[in-house]
Amino acid sequence: MALFPILAGLAALLLAGCEQNSYQPPPPPKVEVAQPLQRAVTRYLEATGTIAPVKNVDLVARVQGFLQSIDYKDGDTVKEGTTLFTIEPETYKLKLDQAQAAEAGAQASFKQAEADYKRQSDLVARQAASQVALDNAATTRDNAQASLQQAQVNTKIAKVNYGYTNVAAPFDGVVSAHQVSVGELVGVASPTQLATIVALDPVYVNFTINEQDVLRIRAEARRRGLTASDLKQFPTELGLQTEEGYPHQGKLDYAAPTINAATGTLAVRGIVPNPDHALLPGYFVRIRVPVDRSENALLVPDTALGSDQSGRYVLVVNSDNVVEQRKVKVGPLDGGLRVIDGGLKADDRVVVAGLLRAIPGQKVDPQPKAIESPASASK
Numbered sequence: 001m002a003l004f005p006i007l008a009g010l011a012a013l014l015l016a017g018c019e020q021n022s023y024q025p026p027p028p029p030k031v032e033v034a035q036p037l038q039r040a041v042t043r044y045l046e047a048t049g050t051i052a053p054v055k056n057v058d059l060v061a062r063v064q065g066f067l068q069s070i071d072y073k074d075g076d077t078v079k080e081g082t083t084l085f086t087i088e089p090e091t092y093k094l095k096l097d098q099a100q101a102a103e104a105g106a107q108a109s110f111k112q113a114e115a116d117y118k119r120q121s122d123l124v125a126r127q128a129a130s131q132v133a134l135d136n137a138a139t140t141r142d143n144a145q146a147s148l149q150q151a152q153v154n155t156k157i158a159k160v161n162y163g164y165t166n167v168a169a170p171f172d173g174v175v176s177a178h179q180v181s182v183g184e185l186v187g188v189a190s191p192t193q194l195a196t197i198v199a200l201d202p203v204y205v206n207f208t209i210n211e212q213d214v215l216r217i218r219a220e221a222r223r224r225g226l227t228a229s230d231l232k233q234f235p236t237e238l239g240l241q242t243e244e245g246y247p248h249q250g251k252l253d254y255a256a257p258t259i260n261a262a263t264g265t266l267a268v269r270g271i272v273p274n275p276d277h278a279l280l281p282g283y284f285v286r287i288r289v290p291v292d293r294s295e296n297a298l299l300v301p302d303t304a305l306g307s308d309q310s311g312r313y314v315l316v317v318n319s320d321n322v323v324e325q326r327k328v329k330v331g332p333l334d335g336g337l338r339v340i341d342g343g344l345k346a347d348d349r350v351v352v353a354g355l356l357r358a359i360p361g362q363k364v365d366p367q368p369k370a371i372e373s374p375a376s377a378s379k
Contacts, residue, residue, distance in 0.1 A: 028365045031354035033317050034300075037371040038346055041297035041334050044288040045217070049207030049238075051283040054271070055171055055199035061087055061187035062164040067180055067194075074177040078169045078197070085167035085178075085194050087186060092162040099158035103151035106144070113137070113144035173199040174277075198281065201274045205238060205250065207287050208265035217291055231255070236270035238279070239286045246288055248272055248279065298344055299337035301371065304352045305330065314344065315351040315358045317366045323351065325360045335373070 061067075065088030072084050120137040169175070176196040186192040209217075221231060232253060237246035250272030259266050270287070272279065279285070305312050305328070316326050326348070331339030344350070349366060351358045358364055 028321065028363045029354065029357035030365045030367055031317070031323075031351050031358045032369045033349040033366040034352045034369045034371045036298035036300050036340060036344055036346060036348065036350060037337060037373060038296055038298055039373060040293060040295045041299070041331075041339055042290045043292040043294065043332060043339075044237075045209060045213055045291050046286070046288045047207040047209060049205045049270075049285055049287045051279045051281050051285060052204040052206055053198045053200065053281045054202055054204055055173065056196065056281070057170055058196050059084060059167055059175075059194045060191035061085075061167070061180075061194055062191055063087060063092065063161050064187040065091060065165065065185070067182050067184050067186055070178050070182060072175055075174065077174050078172070080169055080171045082169045083166055084169055084175060084197075087165045087167065089162065089165035092158070092165050096155070096158040096162045099151070099155040103148070103155045106148040106151035110141070110144040110148045113141040117141040167194060169197055171197070171199055172201075173197045200277045200280070202250070202271050203274045203279050203281065204253070205236065205270045205272055205279075205285060205287060206267070207270075208260075208263070208267055211259055211264045211266070214259065214266050220292055228255075234289055234291070236272065237288050237290075238270075238272055240278075241284060241286070246286065248274075248285075252289065294339075297331070297334075298340045298346060299334060299371070300340060300344075300350050301352050302333060302336065302338040304350055304355070305338060306355070314340075315355065315360065316344075317349045317351060317358075317364060321363050321366055323358045323360050323362055323364055337371070337373075 067085060068088055069086045070084070071086065072078060072082070078084070117137040117140070120133050123133070174197070176198070178195050179193050180186055186194070217231070221227075232251075232255070234252045236250045236252055238248035238250065239246040250270050252268065253271040254269040256267040270289075300314060304314055306315070307313070311327060312330050313325050313327050316324050318324055326343055328343035329341040331341045333339075349368075351364075352369060352371070354364075
């Protein structure tokens with residue numbers, strides 16, 4: 001019988017404890033916030049282009065004859081003037097000797113005719129010869145002079161043809177594999193291609209930019225007072241598909257005077273030193289050209305940005321620790337950070353971690369954090 005009073009007392013104590021408990025809301029979620037990083041940023045025009053040689057010449061046989069020798073090894077790097085092929089020079093040397101002999105004979109005939117004309121002229125002056133004799137002497141002299149000029153031209157032609165028997169490198173470059181063999185008859189009906197020589201230092205890089213970029217660059221050039229010649233001196237940075245960054249440095253060399261109406265692009269060309277021949281014609285390369293520099297750009301981690309149907313946005317925490325969604329205008333990536341061109345102030349606290357816990361309109365517990373500048377950022 002004494003058990004019932006004890007149980008009743010315990011029940012009363014439990015009920016009293018329940019009546020004292022009240023609901024406590026959970027604390028605001030913790031999120032990491034940081035003010036935008038502020039530093040100088042170089043803006044680049046980025047494109048994809050192809051490498052092309054500055055000089056690329058087909059070596060051809062300009063005289064007919066049997067190929068006597070090949071004076072290089074396929075793929076050799078040669079200097080300007082280096083003999084590469086020899087085409088049966090003896091025949092053309094004999095033709096040159098023949099032409100020189102004919103020129104010497106014509107020179108002697110002209111001297112004789114000139115002397116005869118002077119004698120007849122003196123005789124006519126002393127009335128010892130007729131005018132007809134003087135006219136005949138003048139005609140003979142003029143014919144001899146014409147024959148001498150013809151002989152001189154023939155000598156020059158023979159000398160040029162003799163020079164063509166020695167096919168030399170027109171500039172410093174790399175020579176391709178030979179297309180003909182020793183003993184083969186070349187230059188019969190038309191010039192025969194013997195090989196190709198390519199200049200690899202420097203090289204061109206060809207690429208195109210769209211019409212919007214052209215308008216933006218021209219507007220920036222006008223703002224900075226730059227001329228067309230100034231734009232052609234802009235540095236050009238290149239990187240191969242397997243390279244990190246843009247290790248090859250050059251400069252702009254040419255821009256087409258008109259936009260291609262079919263593609264809406266402008267053809268542009270850069271020139272890049274290539275002493276180690278790392279850039280071969282035909283390579284696809286990544287290109288960037290610095291077109292502007294912002295001294296106080298605002299940057300945030302690219303992971304801090306979201307997007308919806310209206311565009312890009314970031315989450316910021318206001319002075320009351322309430323999350324707000326802020327529409328922003330984004331710029332290029334720079335060292336892993338995204339440049340913000342509009343919609344954000346330097347003292348805004350941007351949510352950089354814990355984005356899933358940051359709900360617009362609700363309070364959070366902001367944890368300050370600093371945005372570190374990557375080592376690969378623009379200088």
